[in-house]
Amino acid sequence: MRAGRLVAMRLKLTLVIALLGALFVAAPASAETITGTFRFQDRSTATSPPTWTTPRPIASAKVEVWSCAPVAGFCPLWGRDATTTTDPAGSFSLSLAFRGAGIVYAVRVYATNAAAVVWPKVLLSTEPYWQEPGQPDGTPIRNTVKAPGDVLDFSYDFVDFWSSAHFNIADTLLVGRTYADANRDPAESDTLGPVTVQPTSAWPGTDFYNPTNNTITVVASDMFEDFTLLHEYAHFLQNEISTFAAIPSLHDGCFARMIGTGTPINSEEHAWMEGFADYFSGVVRTSNPGRFEGTAGRGTPSNAVLENPVGTIAADPVCAGVTTSFAWTFSAFATPQLIGGGQVNMVSNLVYQLGFASFNFPFAASLSVAGLVLTFAVLALLRAAARPLERIGPN
Ligand SMILES: [Zn+2]
Numbered sequence: 001m002r003a004g005r006l007v008a009m010r011l012k013l014t015l016v017i018a019l020l021g022a023l024f025v026a027a028p029a030s031a032e033t034i035t036g037t038f039r040f041q042d043r044s045t046a047t048s049p050p051t052w053t054t055p056r057p058i059a060s061a062k063v064e065v066w067s068c069a070p071v072a073g074f075c076p077l078w079g080r081d082a083t084t085t086t087d088p089a090g091s092f093s094l095s096l097a098f099r100g101a102g103i104v105y106a107v108r109v110y111a112t113n114a115a116a117v118v119w120p121k122v123l124l125s126t127e128p129y130w131q132e133p134g135q136p137d138g139t140p141i142r143n144t145v146k147a148p149g150d151v152l153d154f155s156y157d158f159v160d161f162w163s164s165a166h167f168n169i170a171d172t173l174l175v176g177r178t179y180a181d182a183n184r185d186p187a188e189s190d191t192l193g194p195v196t197v198q199p200t201s202a203w204p205g206t207d208f209y210n211p212t213n214n215t216i217t218v219v220a221s222d223m224f225e226d227f228t229l230l231h232e233y234a235h236f237l238q239n240e241i242s243t244f245a246a247i248p249s250l251h252d253g254c255f256a257r258m259i260g261t262g263t264p265i266n267s268e269e270h271a272w273m274e275g276f277a278d279y280f281s282g283v284v285r286t287s288n289p290g291r292f293e294g295t296a297g298r299g300t301p302s303n304a305v306l307e308n309p310v311g312t313i314a315a316d317p318v319c320a321g322v323t324t325s326f327a328w329t330f331s332a333f334a335t336p337q338l339i340g341g342g343q344v345n346m347v348s349n350l351v352y353q354l355g356f357a358s359f360n361f362p363f364a365a366s367l368s369v370a371g372l373v374l375t376f377a378v379l380a381l382l383r384a385a386a387r388p389l390e391r392i393g394p395n
Contacts, residue, residue, distance in 0.1 A: 002019075012190050012282070015357060019201075027384065030097070030098040030148035030149065031095045031098055031148065031149070032095070032098060032105075032148065032149070032150045033093060033094070033095055033096075033149075033150070033151045033152065034065050034082075034092075034093070034094045034095075034096060034105055034107070034143075034150070034152050034154070035085075035091070035092065035093040035094070035153055035154070035155075036063075036091065036092060036107060036133065036152060036153060036154035036155045036156065037057070037089065037090050037091040037155045038057070038058040038061070038063075038086060038090045038091075038109050038133065038155070038156055038158065039055040039056060039057055039058060039090055039156075039157045039158070040055070040058055040158045040159075040163060040164040040167035040168060040171070041053075041054075041055055041159040041164045042054050042055070042056050042164070042168060042224070042225075042293060043159065043161075043164065043165075043224040044166070044291065044293040044294075045224050045225060045294055045295045045298075046057070046294065046295055046296065050224070052159075053293060055157055055159075056090075056160075056168075056171060057089050057090030058086060058092075058109060058167050058170075058171065058274035059084070059086060059087070059088045059090055059109065059171060059174065060085055060086060060087070060088060060113045060114060060174060061086045061090070061109060061110055061111070061112060061113050062083065062084075062085060062109070062110040062112040062113065063083070063084050063085065063086055063107060063108065063109055063110065064080055064082070064083050064084075064091050064108040064110070064130070065080070065081045065082045065083075065084070065094060065106075065107055066078050066079065066080050066081065066105070066106045066107070067079060067081050067103050067104060067105050067106070068095075068103070068104050068106075068163060069099075069100075069102065069104075070102060070104055073291055078106070081096055082094055082096065084107075085113075098145070098148040098149075099145075100145075100239045101145055101146050101147060102144060102145065103144070103210075104142050104143070104144050104145075104301065105142065105143050105144075105145070105152055105154075106131040106132060106140065106141075106142050107131070107132065107141070107154045108131070108132060108165075109130060109131055109133065109158075110128060110129065110130045111127075111128070111130070111166040111169065111170040111171050111192070112128055112130075112170060113128040113171075113173075113174045113194070113316075114174065114177060114194060114196050115170070115173040115174040115176065115177035115178075115193045115194055115233070115247070116169065116170045116173040116174065116194050116196075116197050116233075117194065117195075117196050117197065118166050118167075118169050118170045118197045118199070119196065119197065119198050119199070119333060120166070120199075121162065121165075121166070121199035121201065121220055121223075123202060129166045131153045131158060131166075133155070133158075134156060135163075136160055136162070136163065137159070137160055138213065141154050141156060142290050150346045153217050158165065161230060161351075164224075165166030165220075165223035165224060166174065166199065166223070167201070168223060168224055168226070169197050169199065169218060169229060169243055170197075171225055172226045172229045172230065172233075172292065173197070173229060173230075173233050174348075175288055175291060176229075176230045176233040176234075176280070176284050177192060177294075179283070179284045179287060180237055180280075180287075182242070188241065190240055190241050192237070192241075193240070194239055194297070195209075195213075195214060195215070195216055195233065195236045196213070196214055196215040196216070197213045197215070197216045197218060198215055198216070198217050198218070198367070199218045199219075199220055200217060200218070200219065200220065200224050201220040202218070203217055203219055205219075205220050205259070205300060206219065206250075206299065207219060207225075207228055207230065207231075207232050208235075208248065209232050209235035209236050209239070209244075209247055209329065210232075210246075211235075211239045211244045212349045212394060214236070214239075216229075216233070216235075216298075216362050218232070222298075222299065224293065224294070225294040225295060225298055225299060226285075226291075226292035226293055226294045227281050227285065227292065227294040227295075227296075227298065227299060227300050227302075228281070228294065228298055228300050229294075230280060230281040230284050230285070230292070230297025230300070231277045231278065231280070231299055231300035232277070233280075234276060234277035234279075234280035234281060235273070235277055237280070238273065238277070245251050245270070245272070246268040246273075247265065247267070247269060247270045247273060247366065249265060249270065249274075250262075250264075251270070251274055251314070251352065252319075253301055253305065253309070253312050253355065254312070254313060254316050254322075255318075255319065256270045256274070258266075260346075264328065271371055278300050278301050278306060279306070281300040281376060282300075282301075282303050282306050286303065289387040301345075308357070325394065335348075347367065347371055348371075350367060351352060351364045351368055351371075352364075354367065356369070
């Protein structure tokens with residue numbers, strides 16, 4: 001072999017290697033960027049009629065990127081390329097390898113985050129709620145790749161009622177979860193998964209949490225009622241972190257009543273179940289000023305009511321009556337303590353001590369009956385003594 005041909009071969013080889021190298025170096029740059037910032041429109045039900053308020057970021061929400069290779073201008077088949085999450089500002093950015101000009105991209109924004117998976121408000125749905133940017137008001141935003149390095153922007157504000165309503169539920173519960181995470185006992189090890197939320201127009205009752213299928217049912221008219229959404233989320237927290245006593249009731253801060261019959265069913269379990277949910281809704285609202293909107297007192301007490309239980313009792317005549325008679329009965333214990341000055345042991349003090357200190361209920365009861373018999377005897381004696389005076393008559 002001649003030296004000249006060898007040199008030529010080496011040159012060709014070097015050229016091929018250099019070309020290959022250039023291809024590898026160029027590869028990372030030949031990618032398109034799929035990006036977008038999404039917001040929903042919040043709504044205040046505190047005004048009548050309700051009013052649209054601030055646009056809020058669809059924060060930490062699930063986003064899917066889909067694409068298709070069109071045939072004669074139509075997309076015969078869509079495939080999912082990636083699943084990602086928006087940041088707290090509602091933005092995402094994703095790099096996908098360039099597969100040629102003409103690939104069409106679409107994006108789905110879900111009402112799903114670490115706190116909640118919100119399902120569509122329809123009778124039969126097969127998958128959690130999502131919406132394409134551009135919809136449902138107009139045509140969905142679809143972007144076509146023209147060259148490697150293209151940036152395809154899908155930014156959109158969802159301002160229609162139903163999209164915003166679904167996104168509001170997910171976002172409200174996310175703020176609730178963030179508060180719970182920040183304030184939990186660090187020694188606690190229960191993990192908080194997302195709760196399923198099913199908005200519905202088919203349920204005639206009120207919002208409720210069902211621990212059996214881990215679902216919060218939200219009536220359609222409450223999808224912007226942030227206060228009650230937080231209240232229901234607290235019931236989910238009770239079930240996840242502790243034990244949830246599921247006691248369906250209608251409750252007003254004084255009486256818990258059985259749904260249907262109206263029979264009062266107040267109990268310690270019920271007080272804790274609802275008391276914690278009322279508190280949680282109140283404290284998350286207070287620690288996130290300006291974030292939440294809703295009708296005061298709907299589904300959970302307003303902070304004013306929570307902080308003024310005496311006023312709440314006074315506002316309800318039946319509640320006030322029951323509380324007053326309880327106070328009177330209770331004073332039967334308090335009065336002898338005061339009269340005896342804490343030094344002289346009176347009969348009622350003895351009854352109290354037997355009952356509550358020694359748990360000798362039979363003796364305490366006998367002593368109470370003896371006291372009652374003695375009282376009647378004294379009254380009978382007084383009556384006998386007063387009889388001669390009765391004959392004289394009034395003068
Ligand atoms: Zn409740």
